[in-house]
Amino acid sequence: MAQPSGPAKLDAVRKLLNKLTEDLKSSTLQPQERDAALEELKLYGRDPSYADPIFTKEGIETLTKFAFDSSSDTTSRHALRVLCNALFLKSETRQIFVDLGYEAKACERLKNDNRDDEFLVSRLILLTTYGTSIDLPKLIEQHQLADSIIQNLARHAERLPKGQSTTATAAPMREMALAETLKLLFNVTNFAKKHISAFDGALPHIASILCDHPFPQSKTPLDPPFNFLINTLLNLDLTTPAAQAALYPPAEPTRVAERLLGLLDSAMKSYPDSQLDQEVSPLICALSVFYRHAPAEEDTKATTTTTTTTPANAARARVRAALLPTDEDRHTVLGKADTLPSRLLRNWTNPLAPQFRSAVAHLYFDLSGRDAVRFVENVGYGYASGFLFENKISVPEEVMRRQQQQQQGGEGSAAGGRRDVNPITGQFLDDEKFPDLPEMTMEEKEREAERLFVLFERLKQTGVVSVQNPVEKAVQEGRIQELPDDDEEDDLD
Incomplete structure (x- = not known):
C-alpha cells in the first residue's frame, strides 16, 4: 500500500x-x-x-x-x-x-547486553553530543557512561573468533552496534577531555578487536569498524600501563603494529588521491601516535641503519622497517619504486591531499627521532627541505658537510660502510644515470651561471640555509672572468 x-x-x-x-x-x-x-x-x-x-x-x-x-x-x-x-x-x-532529562535512563539502558539496545542508545547519546547542553562529565561520574562503553567493547572482543581474522564474518547487527559504540567513545573523549582517564580500560578491548576482527577484503579497507577503531587511538591516553600492555604486549610486541601497517598498505593501493585526506590521514596520524608512545631503548637510532631489536623496541623497529626507504627504494630516486615507502613519499607533495601529505611528513619526522639530520638521511633533502622550512627547523651544518663530502668523494661520505647516497634525491650515487648530452656552448654556460646565482640568492634570503653562493665565490677567487664585448664581436667575425 x-x-x-x-x-x-x-x-x-x-x-x-x-x-x-x-x-x-x-x-x-x-x-x-x-x-x-x-x-x-x-x-x-x-x-x-x-x-x-x-x-x-x-x-x-x-x-x-x-x-x-x-x-x-x-x-x-x-x-x-x-x-x-x-x-x-x-x-x-x-x-x-x-x-x-532522560540521559540517566539512557545510560542505564546502555548497560543491557543487547546489540539493538547498544546500537540505538549509543546513537541517541552520540547525537546529543552535537550542539546541546548535555553534561557528559555528569554522565561519566554519576551514571557510569564510560563503564558501559567499556563493557560493550569487552563483549565485542569476547565474541570475535580468535585465529580466524582473515575468513570470519561478523553479524550485521553486531557490526552496527560496534560502530556506534566506537563513535560514541570518540565523541565523548573529544568533548570531555578531562575525563579521558575513565576510558583507560577500553584500550585492551580496542587492541583485541583491531587485531582479531576479520581483515577487510573490500576495495575500501578502512570501512567500519577499522576507521572508528583507528580514530579512538587519537584521543585515548596511550601511556598508561594498561595501554602499553595492550598495544605493545611483551609476548607479541609487534601484533598491533602489523595490523596497522597491513591496513596502511592495503589503503594505499585502494584509495584515490581525492579520498586520502578523509580516509587515510587518520591512520597515518594514529601510526605517529602509536610510534611515539611505543617502548624504546635510549640508544635506539631512528635511521635506516641496522640496530639491535629487543622486546622493548620491537614495535618501533617494525614500523621503521616497513616505512623507511630500503635499499630497493634507493636504486632509483626516492618515491619512484613500487613499495609502501615510495607510495607514501610520492604523496609528499600531492596537491589533492594536503592533510595527508602533512601527516606523512610528520610521521617520517617521528620515525627519524625528530632529528633533522636523520630526517634528511632517511628521505633526502628534496623531500625534507619543505617540511623543515615550514616548521622553522634549521638545516644542520652536518647535512651540508656530508653533502659536500659525497659530492667530492671525500672521507666519511659513506659512514659505516654504507653506499654513498645522493643527499637530495636519496638515490645511491653509483645507481644514478645521466643523459648523454652534448657539451654546453659558452652562451648556455653563462645563462646557467646566471640562473644558479639567482637561485642561491633567493635561498640565502629565506634564512633556511646559510651557504655562500658558489658563483659569487668563484668570482671572488678569480675563477670566472667577464669577457669584453670585443670577444663577442671577434667570434662573430
Whole structure:
C-alpha cells in the first residue's frame, strides 16, 4: 500500500501521534497496535517533509516516554528508532530531548547486553553530543557512561573468533552496534577531555578487536569498524600501563603494529588521491601516535641503519622497517619504486591531499627521532627541505658537510660502510644515470651561471640555509672572468 504524501501524510502523522499520546494516559492500545503505530510513524519520519508533528516538543516527549518508560522492550526499541531518526534529521530536537532529562535512563539502558539496545542508545547519546547542553562529565561520574562503553567493547572482543581474522564474518547487527559504540567513545573523549582517564580500560578491548576482527577484503579497507577503531587511538591516553600492555604486549610486541601497517598498505593501493585526506590521514596520524608512545631503548637510532631489536623496541623497529626507504627504494630516486615507502613519499607533495601529505611528513619526522639530520638521511633533502622550512627547523651544518663530502668523494661520505647516497634525491650515487648530452656552448654556460646565482640568492634570503653562493665565490677567487664585448664581436667575425 502506497504511503500518503503532502497534506494527507501530515494528517496521518498527526493522528498517529495523537493516538500514541493518548495511549500514554489511558493505555487504550493493545501491544500490537502500539508497536504498529510506532512502526508506521518510523516510516513517515524518514522524510521530514509533512512530518512536522514528530519534531515538535510534544512529539519528542511522547517518543521519549515510550522509549524509556515502556515495560515492553519491543515497544521501547520501536520508539527509539523513531527518536533517533528525528534527532538525526532535525538538530533542534536534540536539545528538546536533553531538556526532558532522560540521559540517566539512557545510560542505564546502555548497560543491557543487547546489540539493538547498544546500537540505538549509543546513537541517541552520540547525537546529543552535537550542539546541546548535555553534561557528559555528569554522565561519566554519576551514571557510569564510560563503564558501559567499556563493557560493550569487552563483549565485542569476547565474541570475535580468535585465529580466524582473515575468513570470519561478523553479524550485521553486531557490526552496527560496534560502530556506534566506537563513535560514541570518540565523541565523548573529544568533548570531555578531562575525563579521558575513565576510558583507560577500553584500550585492551580496542587492541583485541583491531587485531582479531576479520581483515577487510573490500576495495575500501578502512570501512567500519577499522576507521572508528583507528580514530579512538587519537584521543585515548596511550601511556598508561594498561595501554602499553595492550598495544605493545611483551609476548607479541609487534601484533598491533602489523595490523596497522597491513591496513596502511592495503589503503594505499585502494584509495584515490581525492579520498586520502578523509580516509587515510587518520591512520597515518594514529601510526605517529602509536610510534611515539611505543617502548624504546635510549640508544635506539631512528635511521635506516641496522640496530639491535629487543622486546622493548620491537614495535618501533617494525614500523621503521616497513616505512623507511630500503635499499630497493634507493636504486632509483626516492618515491619512484613500487613499495609502501615510495607510495607514501610520492604523496609528499600531492596537491589533492594536503592533510595527508602533512601527516606523512610528520610521521617520517617521528620515525627519524625528530632529528633533522636523520630526517634528511632517511628521505633526502628534496623531500625534507619543505617540511623543515615550514616548521622553522634549521638545516644542520652536518647535512651540508656530508653533502659536500659525497659530492667530492671525500672521507666519511659513506659512514659505516654504507653506499654513498645522493643527499637530495636519496638515490645511491653509483645507481644514478645521466643523459648523454652534448657539451654546453659558452652562451648556455653563462645563462646557467646566471640562473644558479639567482637561485642561491633567493635561498640565502629565506634564512633556511646559510651557504655562500658558489658563483659569487668563484668570482671572488678569480675563477670566472667577464669577457669584453670585443670577444663577442671577434667570434662573430
